[in-house]
Amino acid sequence: AQSVTQLDSHVSVSEGTPVLLRCNYSSSYSPSLFWYVQHPNKGLQLLLKYTSAATLVKGINGFEAEFKKSETSFHLTKPSAHMSDAAEYFCVVRKMDSSYKLIFGSGTRLLVRP
Amino acid sequence: NAGVTQTPKFRVLKTGQSMTLLCAQDMNHEYMYWYRQDPGMGLRLIHYSVGEGTTAKGEVPDGYNVSRLKKQNFLLGLESAAPSQTSVYFCASTRGGNEQFFGPGTRLTVL
Numbered sequence: 222a223q224s225v226t227q228l229d230s231h232v233s234v235s236e237g238t239p240v241l242l243r244c245n246y247s248s249s250y251s252p253s254l255f256w257y258v259q260h261p262n263k264g265l266q267l268l269l270k271y272t273s274a275a276t277l278v279k280g281i282n283g284f285e286a287e288f289k290k291s292e293t294s295f296h297l298t299k300p301s302a303h304m305s306d307a308a309e310y311f312c313v314v315r316k317m318d319s320s321y322k323l324i325f326g327s328g329t330r331l332l333v334r335p
Numbered sequence: 336n337a338g339v340t341q342t343p344k345f346r347v348l349k350t351g352q353s354m355t356l357l358c359a360q361d362m363n364h365e366y367m368y369w370y371r372q373d374p375g376m377g378l379r380l381i382h383y384s385v386g387e388g389t390t391a392k393g394e395v396p397d398g399y400n401v402s403r404l405k406k407q408n409f410l411l412g413l414e415s416a417a418p419s420q421t422s423v424y425f426c427a428s429t430r431g432g433n434e435q436f437f438g439p440g441t442r443l444t445v446l
Contacts, residue, residue, distance in 0.1 A: 230375065255434065264425065265378075265437040311377055320385060321366055321431050322393070325377035 223248045225295075225312045227326035235334045240284075240299040242329045244312030247293065253315040254295045255323070256286055260308045268310070271295065282306070307333045337361050339438035341426050347444045348416045356411040356441050358426030364436075366429045367409040368393070369401060371422040372440075378425060384409055416445045 228243040246252055256268040269280025276288045286297045295312060312326040342357045358367065365386050370378040380393030384403040398420060400412045409428075413420060421444050427435040 257437075264439045265427075267434045270434060320383060320391070321429055321435075322368070322380055322383060323378075323427075323435060325379070327375055327377045 223252065223314050223316060223324055225254075225314045225324060225326040227310075227312050227329050229329050230327065231330045231332065233332040233334060234302045236304055237301050240297070240302045240306065240331065242297040242310050242312075242331065244295045244297065244326060245293050246295055246312075246314050248314060248317070250317045252317070254286075254288065255313040255315070256280065256284070256295075256297050257311045257313060258308050259311065259328075265311070268297070302331075302333050304333050304335065307331055339426055339428055339436050341424075341438040341441050343441060344439070345442050347446065348413075349446050350417060352416050353412070353414050354416065354443075355413075356424055356426075356443075358409045358411070358428075358438060359407055360409075360426075360428040360436070361407065362428060362430070362436065363406070364428035364430050365406075366431055366435075367403065368427045368435065369399070369409065369411045370425045370427065371395065371420075372425060373422050381411065381424075416443075418445045421445045 224247045226245045254271045257265040269278045271278045271288045279285045284299045309328045316322040339360045368383040369381040382401040384390045387406040390401045402410045424441045426438040429435045
């Protein structure tokens with residue numbers, strides 16, 4: 222069975238410092254992995270996706286994630302946090318069948334202090 | 336393109352009432368999904384559709400029904416609402432194999 226685990230429910234950083242949001246996955250196959258962001262009272266927006274091409278994936282707004290098969294991890298990083306990055310972030314794995322269903326992690330809320 | 340739209344944005348129901356949530360997409364996507372979002376639990380799949388006229392159960396289907404009579408629309412019905420169905424509901428669509436596009440959500444409260 223496929224699943225993702227987000228290791229931190231809340232992460233707090235100061236503006237201008239690096240961001241690290243951790244995600245581990247479980248999959249019998251080479252997975253398709255995504256990070257989505259949800260700003261308060263908004264829908265979900267795709268940040269980036271990994272689909273077995275380059276292991277370092279660049280996304281929007283300066284975010285990137287590295288797929289590490291040996292560690293079954295797909296951590297999200299950003300060199301310098303902005304106040305506008307405060308949001309909830311979801312690590313997601315796609316089911317490897319014809320339904321293209323997504324399986325969501327429980328989310329990490331990122332707080333950015335001035 | 337409007338993308339994925341949801342109607343209504345907010346609704347308050349009393350226990351036992353029924354309602355239908357409408358999802359519409361203008362991207363000609365084959366696949367459509369209904370999720371619910373509850374605090375600390377991420378999004379959970381209620382029902383989905385892989386094409387017009389087809390529907391299937393997701394992770395948490397009990398208490399909900401769906402219909403996909405037209406390719407662009409996916410309806411989620413609550414026949415007899417319960418307080419446990421208080422949640423934020425999201426619809427999404429995809430052509431398949433790539434990202435899902437999400438609607439803005441419907442906030443439902445059942446008293």
